Amino acid sequence: MFLVGLTGGIASGKSSVIQVFQQLGCAVIDVDVIARHVVQPGYPAHRRIVEAFGTEVLLENGDIDRKALGDLIFNQPDRRHLLNSITHPEICKEMMKETFKYFLRGYRYVILDIPLLFETKKLLKYMKHTVVVYCDRDTQLARLRRRNSLSREDAEARIRAQLPLKDKVRMARHVLDNSGEWSVTQRQVVLLHTELEHSLEYLPLRLGVLTGLAGIVGLLYLLTHYLLPAP
Secondary structure (H helix, E strand, O other), X not given: OEEEEEEOOOOOOHHHHHHHHHHOOOEEEEHHHHHHHOOOOOOHHHHHHHHHHOHHHEOOOOOEOHXXXXXXXXXXXHXXXXXXXXXXXXXXXXXXXXXXXXXXXXXXXXXXXXXXXHXXXXXXXXXXXXXXEEOOHHHHHHHHHHHHOOOHHHHHHHHHOOOOHHHHHHHOOEXXXXXXXXXXXXXXXXXXXXXXXXXXOOHHHHHHHHHHHHHHHHHHHHHHHHHOOOO
C-alpha cells in the first residue's frame, strides 16, 4: 500500500473531488477529523495542551476552545511550534492506525485529505503521491463569493491568507484542474484513480509484510516441532 496526499485551496473543490474518490470505493482519511479527535478530553494531547496553554483554552464542557487556542498562537511562532509538537505526533499515530486498518483490508492506496500538506510539510515524507485540486483565481474568487456571500474584498483577503494554488501546483505530482465543467473534473478523478489502482507501488510493502509473517510462522513451527518437548 502507498499513501496519496490530497490538498487544495479555499473554494477549489477539494471536498467534491474527495466525494468522487469515495464513490469509486477509495479509502480516504481526513486529517482534520483526526486532529480534532486527538485533542478530545482524556487524550494525551488534550492534557498537554492544557498544561502548556492553561485552562483559558477550555470550553465549559472541557473541550478545547479552538478559537481561543488559535488566538493565543496567532503571530506567535514559538507557541505555534509548541502546539504542533504536541499534536503532530498524536495525529501521525492515529493516521498510521487508520492506514493499517485499510492495509489489512487489502486497499492498494489510501488518500489523506490534508489541507495544509505543503504549508507545514510535516506529512510530505510519508506521501508516495501528492495531488492538488486546482482552479484559476477568477473561478476561485467567484465560487467563494457565491458560497459564503462575501464581498470581493473579503473573499480576496481569505484567498491571500493561503498559499497560492499556483505554488501548490508546482509542488504536486498530480493536478486535478477544477476550473471548468464538473464532468471534466470527474473524468480527471477517474483517470487518476485508475492510474493509482494499477500502479505496482503497493507491492514492496505488502510483500515485505507477507515475508515477515511467513518468517514468524516458520519460527513458530520450529519451536513447536523441534524445540518443545514431546508430550
